[in-house]
Amino acid sequence: MKSMFFSKSFVFLIISLLLASAHVYSQTFETKVDSILQHKFQPDEPGGVFLVAKDGQPVYRKAFGKANVELNVDMKPEDVFEIGSMTKQFTAIAILMLMEEGKLKLDDDITRFIPDYPTHGKTITIHQLLTHTSGIKDYTHMKSIGSIARKNLSPKELVDFFKNEPMDFEPGEKFQYDNSGYVLLGYIIELVSGMGYEDFIEKNIFQKVGMNHSCYASDREIIKNRAYGYQRHGDKLYNKRHISFNITYAAGSLMSTVDDLLKWQEALNHNLLVSQTTIDLAFTNYTLSNGEKINYGYGWHLKTINGMPDREHGGSIFGFKSMAVYIPEKDIYVVGLTNCDCNSPTQVTRDIASLAAKYF
Template structure:
């Protein structure tokens, strides 16, 4: 075989390989994903959602369902911007690790090192806040929350709102999902960086990752491509309850798109934001004081799908729900957003990830 023929053969093999990879996601696969989504997002006249799947950084499925705005009869598109609720915690956790990487704090530091008067702050570490093991009262469970829900709250005032509440348990004794801990983390980010949480996230994460359509939430700013949020009542749909985003703050006040969340995942994978050592801290399981392991890292639940480890997190805030699942071994990332808190994308997103994992593994096994 002469040189030209050899090159042609190699190129043919290369392109055949590329084509096979692209064909992993067949028409039957697409129909299966459609059917999974339509179980909860099948009514075109209702608020809807966006679902996206990527494999090895390439988008293989990206579709919108239902309406982005009922009053204006605007169809949802994959480009619409959603409030992502508690998926915000991923960004807060990474921001803390960025500050640790810069030598400005350590996750082992006590809260009292930054917030001098915090009750019991010498026993509660940043690590406890990140892993929901602090025992601090979750402000979302406080009856008095309604008194501040629509007030503009400074981070210090938010911390003051719950800091004197009785603790639920001693630090490190239990895992109990907690929004207050992530509000304190946002306040620490501001104290250590000398910047606002909003600007720190934009400058150090959104801008670096190329997330041009991600924001700190606002009901007053004009946000291009905003999907409007809804509740469902007995008589039909109503606009979402208005709250001050300074209340959920760094525990749940960010907005994004499906495409931007893929950029986020790529930035994490490529160590654009953190070095591998700091990144690993977010993705590892930790233990309680008893030595018992729990399935949460820093900003991610660490679970599995059919025995295959995944990282996932959802979000819920008035008018919106969100979910993201990442399977590291196959580089599969699935996101699901809803603009009605009546439609949850959580199980649908997990089922899509499972179906995609099955499809990839079945196709790879074929001769």
């Protein structure tokens, strides 16, 4: 009986030590992430929110700095940010959803949907729009972009703004990041579905996934827990410059939270929106016409962290920056959202993902 007592005590001791060790291990990870982010964000300046999830569960979730500098409002983990080009993930998945419904094919020429689009005798496919290999000029790089930046153009009017520009290269010849391609994809979503882009994303993605704090951006609507955007010029901080969200449209006009973006990642992981075969298309490293890999799928950059393949994308729009990294091998998701476009979360998000991959 005595030996059994010591055996149980020994087992209890080992379990206690393991639990204590796990607690310290977790604390160490938290402390290291805190150190990275506290160095980047000052308490009295615009800040950010960061979340780390392992196996779909948050292991780190904190806010830094101010959500509103003028009113001295601290940032909260629940705050809502403009996510800029992370919008492209949602546009890409919306296209894949329509593909599964048989309403379009990825090798369709865009003139099937926009007959008057001048392709200069070339075939430009939906696939090439998704992969930034179409050769269409990026309208955000046009000198005349300032003339429309604050106008509430319709999708057709926005397409008309850039459609007559000369091609930058032959379709499929190069990878060149291109917002025009995702504007065209948004317009095609509207033409094929019969719904506005905003309504399509809200009904078919946000509502289905339970992303209750995500929306198409607006400067006029009251959005609970909105983080206000800032820009810095020299040493001075300013409220963000106004731009019409009809101009950034399907390439960059969504708002979200770190919690909703984790729901988004989980929806992708569990095939809530499209089948596994279809989602694999988004995460395929495609090639140019010469066979060269582009390290991009549909709406995601495909890179590596600690030698492991990852899927990542950032976003930048006046007053805000965003970044998210997913490491499939470890089921680790890291997302960072900031409310000053002077303070990019890109590198720190990758650094935190690298750190998480070593800990978990």
